[in-house]
Every structure is written in structure tokens, then in C-alpha cells.
Amino acid sequence: MMKNLLLTTALVLTLTAPAFASGSHSDSHDEPKADDHAAMMIGMPGDATKIDRTINVFMRETDDGDMVFEPKSFEIATGETIRFNVVNKGELEHEFVIDTIEGNAAHKEIMAQGDMEHDDPNSVRLDEGGEGEIIWTFANAGSFEFACLIPGHYESGMHGPITVGEKIAQVAVEYTTGKIKEINAKAGKVTIIHGPLVNLDMPSMTMVFRADKEMISKMSEGQDIEFVADRVTGKLTVIEMK
Ligand SMILES: [Cu+2]
Numbered sequence: 001m002m003k004n005l006l007l008t009t010a011l012v013l014t015l016t017a018p019a020f021a022s023g024s025h026s027d028s029h030d031e032p033k034a035d036d037h038a039a040m041m042i043g044m045p046g047d048a049t050k051i052d053r054t055i056n057v058f059m060r061e062t063d064d065g066d067m068v069f070e071p072k073s074f075e076i077a078t079g080e081t082i083r084f085n086v087v088n089k090g091e092l093e094h095e096f097v098i099d100t101i102e103g104n105a106a107h108k109e110i111m112a113q114g115d116m117e118h119d120d121p122n123s124v125r126l127d128e129g130g131e132g133e134i135i136w137t138f139a140n141a142g143s144f145e146f147a148c149l150i151p152g153h154y155e156s157g158m159h160g161p162i163t164v165g166e167k168i169a170q171v172a173v174e175y176t177t178g179k180i181k182e183i184n185a186k187a188g189k190v191t192i193i194h195g196p197l198v199n200l201d202m203p204s205m206t207m208v209f210r211a212d213k214e215m216i217s218k219m220s221e222g223q224d225i226e227f228v229a230d231r232v233t234g235k236l237t238v239i240e241m242k
Helices: 101-112 214-219
Strands: 008-012 053-061 065-068 074-077 081-088 092-097 123-126 131-137 142-147 159-171 176-183 189-194 205-210 224-232 235-241
Touching: 053 092, 074 142, 081 092, 081 123, 092 131, 101 142, 123 131, 189 224
Parallel strands: 053 081, 074 159, 205 235
Antiparallel strands: 008 159, 053 065, 081 131, 092 123, 092 142, 142 159, 176 189, 176 224, 189 205, 224 235
């Protein structure tokens, strides 16, 4: 597969088994202690003034009866503080919970006994159309999980891996496929219906990008392209295309 030389960070993982169980929910669920979450293997609530990165997370049902999160996985550097901006684009209530795989499994058991609601800093529960956030600092390297623990939802597809590791090298990034929907050459903007932008942690959607004159001169509406986008002075910009 063709790769370009866009530089991005990669993670190296030290996937040892968690040294201690996560169990923020092992005892009293209704009366969380002040330090309850400080001891979680996955990390701790983050400082809203020290966010390293925002990741958009969408929750929805599919036409064939599955329930999904987009994106399907997260890669996070140890120590990073992430703001998860979570949007329920479905027609059912959903939640976004981050924990160890074991922690989610235990929590799921409890929820199966009755559809209890929780309000922990590592979770957000949203009605149809709702939007919420979790701000979280991933203190430890390892394999974790995000999930919806509403009975039946995990089994319908609502879970995915969170990989936390050391930031090390810079690697090549693959092109994303897309279709050009609209070009505004004067404004230097192009609307692209695109696949997941892995380097930007963005799922498939239709989005407006910047592009320079030379890039736009190679584009036409309706054209199928492969491209690489990145932030250039804060704006999402098409930096490579073929
Ligand atoms: Cu759900």
C-alpha cells in the first residue's frame, strides 16, 4: 500500500498486565470516595485547563441493528490529557465508559441486574441527540477499553480498545479515500466526503478542508481522490493528494 511521508507520532506499548485491578465500582457505587478514581489503572479525571487533545466520539445504531462507536479505537500517549467530546447520534440512550476490560466487564455484570445509571468521571451517559464530555488523564501504559454498558449494547458492538503507550517515533501515514463534493476555489476551500482520518482521530464524514491554489487546480467536483489532511496553522488542510 502506498504511504506518504507525513510525519506523525506512533506509540510503543508496554503491554504488561495491569499491576492492580481497576475497580472503582467494586464497593459502594452510590457514594464514591474522593480518591475513588485516583487509583484507577486507566488514569484519573483530567484538568480542563491542561487538555492535550480533543477526540470526537460518536455513538449510534446502524441500519443492520448494530450499535457502534466512531472511531473504533483510540491510541493515546502515556500522560496525555484527553477531552472526549461525546455525541449521541443514535435514537437510543447510550453511554461512553472508559476503564480496564476487567473493570467494564464487572460493571456490565452489575448493570445487567438492573439498568442503573452511574455518574462517574470516567463515564458519560447521553440521551438521543445529547452531547457530553469526559476529560481524562491517561497515567499508565496498557490496554484499556471504552464501552457502552447499557444491557445489550456491548454485545451489539459498543466497545473498542484504548491503547496507551509511550510516544516514540514518527511514521508514515496512509492516504485517506474521499470524494470531492464541492470546491470553492476563491475561498481556498474544498468539501470532501472522506473515510477515517487516522492521524487526526476523525471518523468518516463530510468536512470542509483548506487547500492551496495548486492543490485545488488538480481537483474537480465528483472526483474520487486519495489524500492526506493535517492541521496547518490550526486549519484542516489537504496537504497531499493523488
Ligand atoms: Cu449504548
